[in-house]
Amino acid sequence: MLQQFRYLFFIFVFFFFTNSMALETDWSVGSESQVRLISPITHNDNQSEIYIGLEYQLQKGWKTYWLSPGDGGFPQEIVSNNSQNIKALEIKWPTPEQFEILGIQSIGYKDQVIFPIKISLEDITASTHVVFDINYLTCKDICIPGKAHLELNIPSGEAELTKHFFILEKTLSLLPQESLSVSFLEKVNTNIYADEEFISFQLKAKAKKSFDNPSVYLHTEFGLPVINPNTVLTANSKKLTSDFIFDKNIIKENKIDVQFVVADQNRSFVINQTLTVQNKDISTNNNYLFILLIAFLGGVILNAMPCVLPVLSIKLLSMLQHLEDPLSIRRSFVVTSIGIIFSFILLAVSFISLRHLGISIGWGMQFQQPIFLMIIGLILAFFSLNLFGLFEIPIPRFMNAKVVSGLQENYYTRDFFSGFFATIMATPCSAPFVGTALTIAFTQSSIMMLSIFIFMGIGMASPYFFVSFFPGSLRFFPKPGSWMIYLKYLMGLLLFGTLLWIGNILLNHFNYYFIYASIFLLLLILFFSYFIRHKKLILLIATVIFFTFPNFSFFNPVSMKTNSDWLDLTTINLEELKEENILFIDVTADWCATCQFNKINVLNSQSIKKVFEQYNVIKIRGDWTKPNTIIEKFLQRHKKFGIPFNIIYNKENPKGIVLSELLSENEIVEVLNKL
Template identity: 35%
Template sequence: MVKLLKNTIKTFVIAVLSVVVFIHNVHSYEASSEWDVGPKAKARLLSSIKSVGNHNVILIGVEVKLKPGWKTYWRSPGESGMPPKLDFSKSSNLKSTNLEWPAPSRFIFEGLKMNGYKDEIVFPVQIEPVNIGEAIDIRVLLDVLACKDICIPHSMKLGLHLPSGKSYETKYAELIRKYKDLVPGKLNSDGLEITSYRQKGSILKAIYSSNFIFDNPEFFIETQDKLKFIRNKVEILNKGKLLVAEWRLEKEREKPDNSTDQLSNVTLTLVDGNRSVESHLKIQDDIIKTNGLLGLSFNYISMIFIAFCGGLILNLMPCVFPVLSIKLLSVINSFGESRKRIRSSFFITSLGIIFSFLILGLCASIAKAAGYTFGWGIQFQQPLFIISIIIILTLFAANLWGFFEINLPARILKFSLAISDSKNASGSFFQGAFATILATPCTAPFVGTSVSFAIAGSISETLTIFVSLGLGMALPFLLIGLFPGLANKLPKPGYWMIWIKIILGFCLFGTAIWFLTIIKYQVSNEAAYLVGLLMGLIVLLFKINKRLKPFNQKIISLVVLIIICLSFFVPRVLSPFNSIETISRNDVTSHWNKFNYFSINQHVKDGKVVIVDVTAKWCITCQLNKQRVFQSKEVEKVIKNEDVIAMRADWTTPDIKITEYLSTFDRFGVPFNVVYGPGFKTGLILPELLSVSSLFSAIEQTGYKKVKASKE
């Protein structure tokens, strides 16, 4: 009896399972249409559900299978081909359809670039019924082009009936969702997204971030009226998680005469393996229309003028003062000399300035060609370079105080004497060169803009802009060279010059002390104190050197050289293990956060305003902005607001993340300040020389309306 009962239960279970499997197979079969087979491709309709149920939107798929090696096209086929076309007009109870395009691949055939799919593709389609709950009769006319060595058009008729009734998933649901996941969206699940984009004339730049390393990124650009962009470059930064892409306009779009639109829509799709993201951008159409030779020529000429003005303003920056003070003394000492000699001296100094800027331009071009990043003033990030400047300034000061009246055998000391002596050609030339070196940490108004344009441009543009900067800075010297009679308008030399030399010597020594504070931040307090002590010892040795016999003077000179050599070993001996973190801690206050590029986009999405201050201790303009603007009571009150995030990026020492961040804006020097907000997600760049009003104006433009209340 028990055995019979077991057999009965077993038979019943098998029968039930068989019925379930049969029903499942029947349902799965009914959820797809028959294949419509063509010469090189076949197609059918798939549905994710068996019956319509109460869904107001139903996901179906159009599956296309091609012969091995054959391809069909994406919605934007590229330089050849035709995208598939689907006509649902013969369907019943169908209100609307939304065809989605999975991310394509790029194919190259005989030099033509094409976008599409190989072997197999499922196009997800979201359909909406007229009457929810009623049966839907789907009828599709599909036109698809299959290509290999030749292209064969296929026209296929597909049909699928979805009855009314309770809905449940079919076996095709997973396949349709698989391809739907390949449709590019605004934000990928692993954090792949476009963080900002900007346009500069005919150049379009887009910046992407990702939680994972970029593998093989490929871009697809769709524009109106066949507006075409050619990719300039793609850089992968921040250990593979930041991507900067740049394109230039190849030809103008032909726009109807009666059109008044000034914006063009651009759809930018990034595909990286199995992940992708799509962005819809708006670019300035009126700027694109002036992309021809005339537009570029005007932009180029205007930038040359801006560079010239920036170089002229550099003469007013405090970092150039030491050399200007020495040149001032040379003007006074030239009283009564021939016009020819005065003219020659100032022309040679001008030549030293212009030649030095030309060398900087060549260095920038070589670094760019080699794939390295060039920055304005980056040599001041190196402690050894700072120590070299401190030594030269100390020697200058000692010379002005009268401690250099002997002939020292060492080349480096002879070199310093030559620089301070304007009566010989080499001295005048190196005065100009040294003035250029001291000018590089200063980003005066117009300098940052012109340097960024130069470094981002061609070699000829780079050299021209740098020479224009040099001409601007050399203008005062050129004027005296052209009109040497101006030198005779100054007071005659006399006893008063001794006091002037002493005062100027202290100014030079004060500049050296300021550079010591940079050593303090770059290396350590002990290193700054030791270098300062060694420089003081050099001055003391020069002082007592005057009273010694010639043999003893040579010994003192040798000791000075040894001290100079020892100074260069100080950073290595007294450097802490993590000086960069020390700088960050010293420079970040309770209301200023450490710079984090990847958090900016999220803060903006949360409706906050983000202020980014890229600064450096050796940048005088940066420190001026900090004291006059960021440390003002009005600005501090705004920064304390919970809706404002202030970030400070310290570039005093080399930091690849900050360098890469600057390069995304085509900027290569500091100061650099940007304000982000809901109204300006890509960032609003501020002028190099800040004011409280310009900062508040930028904050308001980015969509933060509480700034007025905070100021009151």
């Protein structure tokens, strides 16, 4: 009997202790989502202010919403009229994230989220009865409203910690900082500007160290749609400017309460202010000059990329024969510069037209099309053969003799199209500043996109302009001699190497028989052009035959399985893998020269392979050699419109840490060490 009494006493004490050390409500009823209240303490601890937590548990793929969710949902509503001993409530909103639901951009939370609630008590000697009626919305493929009635009683008196204390303390520590002095920011300025058409909510921030991958969120009382702000970082990533631009007709008030949240990895800062709308031309307030400078620098750097350098070298080489005629040099380089700028304008107009037609656009996207690759391959073949002295195309006789004479003497047409060719060869390359300029261009108005492309063209044409202004600079080269012939052959080899690269890309669209047939056709052209005078006719017939190859199923590609320790981005569930793993994602393409540089010099190096093994990194690759909507959407979610694109994810960094376009081993190791 005594033994049974001991067991009953033990069970009573156990359940009483467990209940007192886990002050919480039951989960609400629901299949997609459940909510409950949790308390970090057993009593109010004789304090006038206490915290409790409103915890959401969402099923996989389901999301709920932030203060300003946009057009796609509504934030939670809490009615506490039946509560007792509560003077005031203040809901603390954790840092949200942006996502797409049913094709609409929204802001909110997924999986599990706890909203700390600060409660001011009327009487610290009385018990507090919390009664919440909660309305909220969860969405996945459909949206389902949720309701919950929760009651929690918190007695007065000295408190002990419950099992929820640490999770609530962690949640509070991760809330956006409200004090600038303890945040990761050094300085923050906010303004609202308006002109006759637009209103701009602007935030300028300076980081104490630097920004990695910042996001900025805006909340107002007007239920504004979720848009991607125009965000610009300085070259050292220490200063940030974000502009949210809306139609002025949406907002009529002159004084507006605003909240900005600046998030960067696991750091965030929130600022609440009442701002007066200032009259100012919005177009002068977007750092456009700085953006155009970035575009110009990107264009300059493109000349040093392996795709473009041979073209510039050949141009310089051709002018060494005319050192005694500076006027001819000036004209030649000016015409080439005009060709480069005009081709960038043509690219911009093409991208703008495609965007208006609703077609996804991206830098280098033309290299995904086999016909374009065939055209480039044909040009490269004749270009390289010409440098070896094996093939020349005479000017047609039907052209006016005066025009022919001018063309043969000044080569203006050739100069102009060499500028075109340099631009085309630049498109599979990316470089510092190029990615930034393109991201801004593809997310801005048509006028801004055109301006960015023009300045990128001016930047790429700047070496040519320099020589045209200072033709005497060519005298720094050695005097013309036999070395020029060997250099000419070297340039021919470089172009021939580029042709082999194009051929390798074409193997994604055709099989090896296509390559063999193309080589055989090229040899036939050389053979017949040597013995037959009608070279133009031979070239025309051969070109027609070449472009009929894609119509033959005989040349269709054969799918080949390759053994690789890289997962395919298009077949995995990225959200699942993020939760428990470190992920390294490489979006690449066979036509992307910078991507190949990253693979050869960094990703395929033994040291990086060992680092990936050390940190158990899951490697994922997205191959954008051919058009792929999954990869396009992935890039667009990260506001990227060109490749290479490399990003590292883990549980603490669900938005990812974006890496430089030109990778380095030190950068990857440094990021992994921080995780």
